[in-house]
Amino acid sequence: MRKYLQIVDRHKASLGTRFVNNLIDTIILMIIHIILGILSTIIYNLTFNNFFFFFNNGGFIWDVFVGAVVAVIYFFLWEYYTDGKTPGKYVTGTKVISIDGMRPTSKQYLSRSLYRVIPFEAFTFFGSEGWHDGMTDTRVINYKNYETERQTKSEIDNIGVKEIA
Template structure:
């Protein structure tokens, strides 16, 4: 069980920023899926192997949903794991993911966050107090500017009365 820091809860990203993150990342995923579909069509035209055509263009709702989940899981995992808890949307809105104890989320936490997005209606769960993928993985999306200001203010308060050494 992680220690739950109040400073994390006090500096969570607003629902508006969370929605902006979602829209920006959704646009990125649509573009990625477009290019994956285009690549599969090109490979089909080159090889005439129907596998490439049906792999990404078979028009089955269930197949399209599963491919979307796989692509989204990979997208979110790679971005959040290798860019310090940020996705393209979070980079643009100046937000990031932190564990509730204020540390960088572990690879396992990020993997679980990414997998939780497969749950139907999870994308809208942030409209409540915390998104499901945040609650289930003990993470939060924070506003970096507000969080940094709060941490600096706390450090300044903690340093009151401490003798400076020149």
């Protein structure tokens, strides 16, 4: 069981900020899908390999599957390699953090990414937090405000402590 810090919840990103994060990341995912479709068409026209034709014309279920795989890879790689930030989070100044104030583990990042592709998961934000936050013990926070409060608390704790030069 992870230690739960109230400072993390005090700096949770608002629903409006989370919506902007999602909107930016969704636009980027759409661009990625368009690029993949164009690439698969070009490769099919050059090689006549049926896989690339199927990749582009596999039907609704195939499109949903490919979209889910691409989304999981997209969110996992961005959050894992950029310390909890996707392009949307960069724009809004937010990041993913574990409820204990530490950097989430790779398992938490992967779980967040997998929970996101559950149909209608976005509607879970009508509660207190979305499944991909609550089930993985992570939160999306306003990082600047969080760091400011954390630094202030650290400075208060260090009052009277002798500094060594």
